Amino acid sequence: MNPTVFKKLKCLNDIEKKQFKNNKFINDMPLAAQDKKTEKQTGVPSLTNNYFFKYHSVYISKHNRFAPYPKHSHKFLELNYMLSGTCKQTVDNKELTLREGDILLMNIGCSHSIESLGEDDILINLLFRDKNISFDLLNKIHSKNSLTYDFLSNISLGKKTKSNFIFFPQNSDIQKTMNSIIEEYYQQEPFSNSIIEAYLEILISKILRHHPIPTVKLPNEQEQLIFKCLKEIDENYKNITLEELANKFGYNKEYIGNLIRKYTKSNFSDLKTKQRLINANNLLQSSTLPINKIIEHVGIKNKNFFYEKFHNFYGVSPAEKRDNTSSSYKEM
Numbered sequence: 162m163n164p165t166v167f168k169k170l171k172c173l174n175d176i177e178k179k180q181f182k183n184n185k186f187i188n189d190m191p192l193a194a195q196d197k198k199t200e201k202q203t204g205v206p207s208l209t210n211n212y213f214f215k216y217h218s219v220y221i222s223k224h225n226r227f228a229p230y231p232k233h234s235h236k237f238l239e240l241n242y243m244l245s246g247t248c249k250q251t252v253d254n255k256e257l258t259l260r261e262g263d264i265l266l267m268n269i270g271c272s273h274s275i276e277s278l279g280e281d282d283i284l285i286n287l288l289f290r291d292k293n294i295s296f297d298l299l300n301k302i303h304s305k306n307s308l309t310y311d312f313l314s315n316i317s318l319g320k321k322t323k324s325n326f327i328f329f330p331q332n333s334d335i336q337k338t339m340n341s342i343i344e345e346y347y348q349q350e351p352f353s354n355s356i357i358e359a360y361l362e363i364l365i366s367k368i369l370r371h372h373p374i375p376t377v378k379l380p381n382e383q384e385q386l387i388f389k390c391l392k393e394i395d396e397n398y399k400n401i402t403l404e405e406l407a408n409k410f411g412y413n414k415e416y417i418g419n420l421i422r423k424y425t426k427s428n429f430s431d432l433k434t435k436q437r438l439i440n441a442n443n444l445l446q447s448s449t450l451p452i453n454k455i456i457e458h459v460g461i462k463n464k465n466f467f468y469e470k471f472h473n474f475y476g477v478s479p480a481e482k483r484d485n486t487s488s489s490y491k492e493m
Contacts, residue, residue, distance in 0.1 A: 162244070163344045170223050170244070170283050170347075180228035184277065187228070196236060205272050208235040213288050218442075219357050221346040224248075224275065224284040232274040237290050238316065241265040242339050246282030250275050253325050259284070262331025264339070264368070268316060271325040285343055289361060291316045313365065332371045338364045355447045386410060387424045390417060391432070398436035399460030403429045437461055438474050445483045452479050 199207035213220040243259040252273040315322040407414040437459040
């Protein structure tokens, strides 16, 4: 770990200074981050997507020390990484202890509470949305008989998982990647967001490499076919048609179209548009191409359609996304 970044994480922030004095939890989450509707339904405080992912697809923070954090859940995936020290958590009513290097991966809707951390206990929260689990990555690993794969593939396809969390013990190879993600996030050099997204795929791949925990069954043939179709859309999103996709795998387009709707709850056209928007967003954050050129590059001909869909998907306009990304670099 970079000594400058580690020193920064060890320093007490304003919330920690207050919690250190009275050991009482201070809620630093604004109303915009709280999902009151879900809280009313479940009775458990819930955190929503919009606040954390408005400007970045991966959100990282240090957990505030010196006070217990009450039970809560979230609308995104959360990875807890014990950078140093230990912490005790209750995850879906099961007590766990994380030690240095351990990782806890929690699904959308998983509830947990965290006991008070001491001065030497540095817990890192890495938040990401399910769309950050790339179809390409899942397709490459679909043959692995792994609980991790089953967990991630179920999230990607919107199915209920067997468990709402997975615990991974310390591994030096995984630690290196986690430390690189943390350093990249806090140093905030140019293109850090794109590099962090790439590191996230590497992290998941390393977890699969080192923790191939047996599961009950492999994905069935239809699920494997869906992953292959999604990979094809991912790679050829500019021009591919449903008929071309079906022909590639030896099926008619009605069958493939129905299969896509069954497993993804979206139609082929919507998935292709989403992939175009994701690639447009990557270009907005990692290049200086004019927006009209980016629209052309991702294969969209109607500019009004692009602006409407982009705003619906990311909550801001393309210009705002680019401006906010640039501003965040300057502020760090």
